[in-house]
Amino acid sequence: MAVLECRHLTKRYGKLTALDNIDLLLEPGRIIGLVGPNGSGKTTLIKLAQHLLTPTDGEILIDGIRPGAQTKAIVSYLPDRDFLPAWMDVESLLRFYEDFYEDFDMNKAMQMLQALNIEPRRPFKALSKGTKEKVQLIMTMSRGAKVYLLDEPIAGVDPAARDYILRTIIGNYSENALVLISTHLIADVEPVLDEVIFLKQGHVELHENTDALRERTGMSVDNYFREVYRC
Amino acid sequence: MLTKLIGYEMKAFGRIILPLYAATIGMAIIMGVGIRVLDERLFSTLLGAVIIMIFVSLIIATMVMTGLLCVQRFYRNLLGNEGYLMFSLPAGTHQLILAKVLSSLIWALLGGLAGICTVLVMGLAAAPMQDTIRFFKEISIHLRMLSLGKEMGAVAVWFVILILVFVSALMHIYTAIAVGHQWTAHRVLGSVLAFFGIGIIRNTIGSLVGQIGYRSGWADFFLERFDGNLLLSWQFQVPVIVSTLLLIAVYSAVTWYFLDRRLNLE
Numbered sequence: 118m119a120v121l122e123c124r125h126l127t128k129r130y131g132k133l134t135a136l137d138n139i140d141l142l143l144e145p146g147r148i149i150g151l152v153g154p155n156g157s158g159k160t161t162l163i164k165l166a167q168h169l170l171t172p173t174d175g176e177i178l179i180d181g182i183r184p185g186a187q188t189k190a191i192v193s194y195l196p197d198r199d200f201l202p203a204w205m206d207v208e209s210l211l212r213f214y215e216d217f218y219e220d221f222d223m224n225k226a227m228q229m230l231q232a233l234n235i236e237p238r239r240p241f242k243a244l245s246k247g248t249k250e251k252v253q254l255i256m257t258m259s260r261g262a263k264v265y266l267l268d269e270p271i272a273g274v275d276p277a278a279r280d281y282i283l284r285t286i287i288g289n290y291s292e293n294a295l296v297l298i299s300t301h302l303i304a305d306v307e308p309v310l311d312e313v314i315f316l317k318q319g320h321v322e323l324h325e326n327t328d329a330l331r332e333r334t335g336m337s338v339d340n341y342f343r344e345v346y347r348c
Numbered sequence: 349m350l351t352k353l354i355g356y357e358m359k360a361f362g363r364i365i366l367p368l369y370a371a372t373i374g375m376a377i378i379m380g381v382g383i384r385v386l387d388e389r390l391f392s393t394l395l396g397a398v399i400i401m402i403f404v405s406l407i408i409a410t411m412v413m414t415g416l417l418c419v420q421r422f423y424r425n426l427l428g429n430e431g432y433l434m435f436s437l438p439a440g441t442h443q444l445i446l447a448k449v450l451s452s453l454i455w456a457l458l459g460g461l462a463g464i465c466t467v468l469v470m471g472l473a474a475a476p477m478q479d480t481i482r483f484f485k486e487i488s489i490h491l492r493m494l495s496l497g498k499e500m501g502a503v504a505v506w507f508v509i510l511i512l513v514f515v516s517a518l519m520h521i522y523t524a525i526a527v528g529h530q531w532t533a534h535r536v537l538g539s540v541l542a543f544f545g546i547g548i549i550r551n552t553i554g555s556l557v558g559q560i561g562y563r564s565g566w567a568d569f570f571l572e573r574f575d576g577n578l579l580l581s582w583q584f585q586v587p588v589i590v591s592t593l594l595l596i597a598v599y600s601a602v603t604w605y606f607l608d609r610r611l612n613l614e
Contacts, residue, residue, distance in 0.1 A: 130612075131532055169435055169613040190438035200432035202425075204363065216352050217437050 118181070120145040120264055120295045121166060125175035128161050128319075135161040137319040138175065143295055145263065148287070148309055150327075150338070151299040153316035154346050159299040160197055162316070163266045166297075167194045179264060190219070193262035197269040197299075199249055203242035207252055210241060214256050226259035229285065233278075247274045254282055258289040265296040271305055279305050304339040313338055315345060349439045350447060357451035360425070361417055365455060368410040369462045375403040376466045380473025407466075414459050418452035422522050423539075427529050431613050441608035445522065445600065452518055453511065505585050512592040519599035520546060526606035550595065 119142040126139040136158045143149060151159050164170040165177050168184035179188040201210055207230065214221045230237055233251055241249065250273045257265065267286070271279045279302075287309055290296050300306055313330065315322040322345065323330075327338055334341050379399055382390040390396040426434055426444060434444060472480055524546055528539025 164613065167436055169432065169611060171610055171612060186438050186440045189436055192436075194432075194436050196432040198429055198432065200429050202360070202430055202433070204360075213356065216356075217349075217439075 119143055119178075120180050121297070122178045122181075123162075123175070124178070126162075126165065126172055126177050127174035128158075128165060128170060129173045134319050136165070139319075139321055141314070141321065141324065143297065143312075145293045145295045147311040148290075148296040148298065150303065150306055150310040150313040151297055151316065152301060152303055152313060152338075152342060153322075154301065156318075157316040158319045159316055160268055163194070163268050163297065163299055166264075166266055167192060191263040192266060193218075193257050193260040193264070194266045195253055195257040195268060195270055197272070199253075201241055201249075201253060201256075204240070206238055206240045207235060207244075208237035210252070210256065211237070211259075214259070218260055220261040222259050222261065225289065226255055229255040229259065229289075233281070247278060250274050251278065251282070254285065258285055261291050263291070263294050265290055265294060267296065267298045269300055270298060271300065271302055276305075283309050303342050304337075307338045310338065315342065317346070349437075350443050350450075353437075353439060353443060353447035354451050354454075357421065357447055358454070360421060361451060361455050364413060364417065365410065365459075368406065368413060369458075372403070372406040372410055372462065372466055373469055375399065375406055376470040377473045379403055380470040383470075383474040384476075407463075410459065410462070414455055418448075418455070418518060419521055419525075421452070422448045423525050426607070427525065427535075427613065435611065435613065441604055441611075442600075445603055445607065448522070449515060449518060453515060456514055502585075505589075509585065509588055509592070512589060512596065516592050516595045516599065519596055519603065520550075523599045523603045523606075526603045530606060530610060530612070554591075 121141070121143040123139045123141040126136055126141075127134070128136040135156075139158075139162070151162065153159055161170060165172055166179060166184060167189070176183060179192060182188060184192075205213065211221075211223060211226050211230075214226075215223050227237070230252075233248075233255075235244075235248060235252060235255075241252065244252065250270070254267075254270055257267065265286075270286070271282050274282060283306065286296060286298070298306055298310075307327070310327045312325065313327050314324045325333075330338060330341065336344065379390075382396060382399060386393070386396070391400070424430060426448070435441075437444075471483070475483070521543065524543035525539045527542035527546070528537070529535050531538035
């Protein structure tokens with residue numbers, strides 16, 4: 118059974134159509150790349166799944182139900198921006214997640230902080246941009262969720278940290294969970310992807326298994342992406 | 349979930365407001381000691397003027413900051429970047445709104461309590477011990493007399509009305525912000541315009557209902573029974589309570605609708 122489903126999903130911002138009649142079925146136990154150029158609708162799709170936006174038409178279902186308080190208990194979401202209260206220190210932020218999410222694993226989060234040499238007592242606002250992103254990712258991946266929605270998780274960190282982050286994603290998601298990663302840094306995430314979705318101007322251009330795609334085209338996903346979206 | 353949300357709001361408010369309370373009470377003690385030592389002469393010295401100025405500024409800052417935080421915690425924490433966190437919690441939209449209203453109300457009441465404490469602390473610091481004891485004895489006698497009379501009941505009802513009016517005013521602002529957020533750009537301007545628009549609609553409906561009441565005669569039911577005592581009159585209190593509760597219900601429904609069914613975080 119699909120854990121994330123879109124049925125004729127459409128989102129318009131005034132006259133601009135961000136997503137146009139999208140149909141998708143995403144199974145659990147997969148890491149799926151949501152790729153496309155800026156403005157193709159990646160963030161819009163993820164925000165609709167988290168009920169931060171309201172669809173103009175159609176619907177999106179998480180584990181068979183419309184997004185709401187119930188689905189948020191099983192979805193771990195990493196937005197594409199700083200979203201944590203800057204006045205709290207890192208440890209207080211972890212405690213906040215522990216308070217509100219039953220599936221949050223405090224020990225796992227503390228271990229990851231230690232591995233990255235992040236001081237738990239430091240105020241969030243005192244951290245560098247890259248470290249903030251690492252803390253946000255640690256918090257997101259320390260949950261035992263059914264669905265992980267990661268919006269540009271590696272965009273702001275240095276290449277060395279990207280490897281750690283990708284290893285964190287692979288090493289920490291629950292076995293039967295869906296991980297949806299939105300990114301335009303395809304070469305970095307390609308090794309971990311089971312499937313890829315290409316979005317273009319609000320349409321699903323392609324949804325395919327990454328091995329099958331490489332075999333069919335004789336190209337890496339990254340090279341094929343450059344071919345499809347050549348300006 | 350609601351308790352956790354309120355607890356979090358209390359911390360967010362407290363880290364700004366509590367130091368202001370502490371500073372105000374600290375200044376009250378300094379003023380009290382100054383009065384005790386120098387008597388009225390304190391007010392004619394430069395030091396006295398500075399102390400009074402700082403004290404008054406702190407009181408104003410605390411009041412303004414409480415009001416600002418009541419609005420800002422709703423706007424920034426729900427509809428700014430932190431909204432991505434708050435609307436991702438496994439909490440209903442009604443719980444998010446209710447947590448903001450209740451925490452604001454608690455801080456408004458704590459503000460009143462802090463004001464009373466400030467006056468008491470200043471009095472304690474200023475007056476000799478026997479005067480203070482006499483003062484508290486007189487207060488307790490007055491309170492006992494008041495609690496025996498029906499005035500106490502009326503005061504309690506007015507206190508409830510005060511709380512309802514505060515919640516209604518707060519929900520008016522929250523509704524305006526929720527409506528203004530529907531604009532794709534210039535959302536602050538949208539919220540300000542929505543605030544005045546909602547006020548005009550409310551006043552128009554209020555005067556229409558009033559006119560209907562007078563013409564149909566049901567307002568006479570209250571007027572005929574009104575004995576002229578505004579403080580003790582249920583004929584005045586009941587319509588105020590009912591209409592304020594109605595307003596709160598409408599504001600809550602509209603705010604919930606826009607934050608739950610029409611949410612579009614930037």
